[in-house]
Amino acid sequence: MPVRRTLRVVRRYWRVAARRLEVHSAPARRAWRRSLQLRVVTLTLIASSLLVGAFGWFIAARSATILLTRAQEEAKVSMRNKIDYAEQQLTVNPQASDPKLPNTFELIVSQLADGDPAESGGSVVSMRAGQYPELRAATLPNVGTDELITPELAHAVSDDSKEASQVVTATLNGRTTKYLAYGAPVRTSFGHVELYYMMPLTTEDSAANQIRTTVLATGIALVLLLGVVAGLVTRLVVTPVRIAARTAQRLSAGLLDQRMKVDGEDDLALLAASFNQMAANLQRQIVRLEELSRLQRRFTSDVSHELRTPLTTVRMAADLIFAERDEFDPAVARSAELLQAELDRFESLLTDLLEISRFDAGFAALDAEHTDLVPIVERVAERLTGLADRVGVTIELRVPETPVIAEVDPRRVERVLRNLVGNAVEHGEGRPVVVTLASDESAVAVTVRDHGIGLKPGEERLVFNRFWRADPSRARQTGGTGLGLSISAEDARLHGGWLEAWGSPGEGAQFRLTLPVRSGDRLLAAPLPLIPRDRAPAPEEVS
CATH class of the missing domain: 1.10.287.130 (Signal transduction histidine kinase, dimerisation/phosphotransfer (DHp) domain)
Incomplete structure (x- = not known):
């Protein structure tokens, strides 16, 4: 249970954080989508940063490698001279038990350290006999060499009897310094001893740091310069495009002289x-x-x-x-x-x-006044009863029992309904025509539903064109002038309303007139659906 509770808390905080991040990042996303110049400059900065960063890292690493290689070559040459000198000095001590051998070690180390030009830089020289533990090691300056001469380096020189080098970082006299530790065996008549030369890499590190700093500063300056250049170049291209967009907007607004x-x-x-x-x-x-x-x-x-x-x-x-x-x-x-x-x-x-x-x-012009639409619907149905009886169609009214008051032009609304109901009766194929009236706080709607031949896909937009007929093959003696629905659409638009159509072959058609309750208000929704509720489900909708 505690685990589930913890997961729920984590998920809740995660959703809150994600929503806040989305809210705060919305302006940035909007600016990214709308500004071509911002995208070009950002992508240029990212690409140039990656390129300059990779090139700078390569230059810095290569420079550090070159400096280290040069230091190793110098240490190798210096170590060769030191080995030759140590071998000459150790010829006077034919045996490891010679009591003067420790003094010889001290002398050799003193001479090698004094003769080394890097002494002031903190170099360390040490000599010891790993095969003879009883012999004391000699080191100059007198510092601990445990950090400088690692077990791996001592093993390579003492046991494998070969030259070896290693870069180590040690703390001597309170200062942390990087050293190049070089070790080599010195062969004598009684065996061999080890000579170690630790040269500080302070100069090389300083030079590498200067190179890295220079490359970093140069890279940042180059990236910023590329960003500025990309911004200027993009502005040269984007500015005419923006001017063209503004000019096109003015042209679309009717200012044709722009x-x-x-x-x-x-x-x-x-x-x-x-x-x-x-x-x-x-x-x-x-x-x-x-x-x-x-x-x-x-x-x-x-x-x-x-x-x-x-x-x-x-x-x-x-x-x-x-x-x-x-x-x-x-x-x-x-x-x-x-x-x-x-x-x-x-x-x-x-x-x-x-x-x-x-x-x-x-x-x-719209002559709007507060009108009850119920009598208008009933009057239209009554006047078309004769036509409906001749074609064998019944008109069913579904209107509220209470008045439906709206600020409309009653003459134009009656004309629209007369056109809609008359067309439904003529195309009803002998089936009932249903007229429904409904309202809410902001709109009133009237739907006229027939169950005739219906409309083909796409014809629900064509029915409001002038002189358009759903069935061109029908005799011209039937139907109206072809202008009724076009005039009705204009009447609805004059009210600030909608006149819409739905139809399906074999399922009939339904027209919906939607008008605002108050003249001049903007319509957002209709109280009645455009697609009738009694519509038969499509084959793919049947489970």
Whole structure:
């Protein structure tokens, strides 16, 4: 149990630390993602630091090796002279039992130390006879040699009778110094003795430290210089790109006269010139398209208004003929009925075109007032009952018993619902159409659900295009003008709301109108789902 409790505590503190680290590192991550110059300079500093560090380590190590090798060569040459001198002096002592042999040791060490130019640097000379423990070792200066002459070095010289060297660090007279300890056997008539020469590496260490310091300072200066150079070079490249980005943002905001400054004839200047040429071409194309759109809107509006006068005259004549159709032959009476129906369709088309032209011209205004949407939904369903009865469709209403008040334009909302319910009835394939109304604190929503042929994937965005029809093969005598859903989408957008569609082949379709409760508020969610709850699950969804 204590182990589990400890693990839980560790995990809890780890999560807290991770969250804090994430919070504090968020600005750094944001700066890393957004700044190309920061990434280039950082990567340059990292790469140059690794490269300069590896090169500096190689130079320092190589320099230290060279200094040590030179010291070893000097010690080897000096040791050879010392061995020759010691062998000459020991010829006067033919036996190890000679009582004068210790004095000879002292003399030899004294002469070798005095004759060594590195004496002032702290060199140590020692002679001893490992094979004859009774002989006292001689050392000058008189210091302990246990740290200088290690067992490995003594074994190589005494037992193996060969020259050997070793770098050791020893503390003599309170000072810690690195020494090059060199040992060699001195052959005599009674056997051999060992001669050890310990040369301090103070000068070599000082030179190596100076080299390392110089390499380190030079490396740091070089890395910083590379960072500065990388920052300057990157700035030369990034600055025009940033200017191009700002200019592009201004162009996208509608400031079509924005251009980049062209300096020089390099690649960046070519980029600026190409950007300016692209902006000029875009400006010409946009102006041209705006002019064409303006002419198109004006043509639609003018034609719609101009057709009103002859349509009124034709309507008057058609109404007279339609009123007297019972006195005509059956064929003529049928023609009068068809004429009346087509005039109704033509008049509806003209009305929709005029409404579209007002939206295009920006003259559409919202006459918002606090309205109860329940009567509007009921009124739309009642007016479409006749059409529903003719096609064998029933309209089911699911509305709250309490009023649903929202600040809307009742005329436009009724027109949207009339279009949605009318389309659902026409495409319902004889199955019920369900109209649902719901609201919350910030939004109201109306869904219109049919169970007809449905929509193919991607058509839920096309249904709001002008003159688009779900089934182009259908006869033009059925359906509306093709502008109803487009006008409805504009009405919803004028309210600051949404008009969305969902459909699936064979499962029908559902349209959802979502409007803010208070005019001008921003919508965040809808009280009703866009995908109906009664939708049949897909084959892959069935377990």
